[in-house]
Amino acid sequence: DTAVSQTPKYLVTQMGNDKSIKCEQNLGHDTMYWYKQDSKKFLKIMFSYNNKELIINETVPNRFSPKSPDKAHLNLHINSLELGDSAVYFCASSRDGRYGYTFGSGTRLTVV
Amino acid sequence: GENVEQHPSTLSVQEGDSAVIKCTYSDSASNYFPWYKQELGKGPQLIIDIRSNVGEKKDQRIAVTLNKTAKHFSLHITETQPEDSAVYFCAASGPGNQFYFGTGTSLTVIP
Secondary structure (H helix, E strand, C coil): CCCEEEECCEEEECCCCCEEEEEEECCCCCEEEEEEECCCCCEEEEEEEECCEEEEECCCCCCEEEEEEECCEEEEEECCCCHHHCEEEEEEEECCCCCCCEECCCEEEEEC | CCCEEEECCEEEEECCCCEEEEEEECCCCCCEEEEEEECCCCCCEEEEEEECCCCEEEECCEEEEEECCCCEEEEEECCCCHHHCEEEEEEEECCCCCEEECCCEEEEEEC
16 A cells, blocks of 8 residues: 555656646645655755645746645646656655655656 | 755665765754665655754664764664665755755665
8 A cells, every 4th residue: 555656657758748747645644745856866845735735835947836636635737848857756745844754656757 | 944965975885884874964953854765766765763852863774873063963874785775865854844855875785
């Protein structure tokens, strides 16, 4: 029973397309996150949601938009994809920030 | 905001030897420091953590130490095994339930 699940695992798409990545957690956690991991393995936070409210939005292009229909889901929508968007995107969740994250297995996005 | 530095970026050790990864942080308000292990093709997995009211914590072959005064914390792996090969990340807690990650250490254990 996967705790944090992301779909799809791999996504190859052309520049200019719009795509979505889905994330679901069954841990009952209050906060969910999206991280981008570049080719050098650096983890950079993109968004976090707490009780359906966006509480952090780092310097991410507005082509990226998180959508959380409920506490267990945080989807990532990306418009007008660019080559530089190619990376691995991780969803994560945490109980209340006093505990570590549980990460999903990642979505490898390749923009061609 | 918080700045977490991690060293070394790559580390190779012989099987059975010890490995040490060090991190420093800048925000004195940080009070929770988790460590993650990321195996190839997988998401980071929490392996051990330490809170600011504790100086050391051990779990079998892994241990973490924290020096709040110097803003240093370290991961120690003893009796390394090939399955310890992975990328390790340190992190420090920040505002808004956020964690700031180090840049990662690629550990290779040579059989």
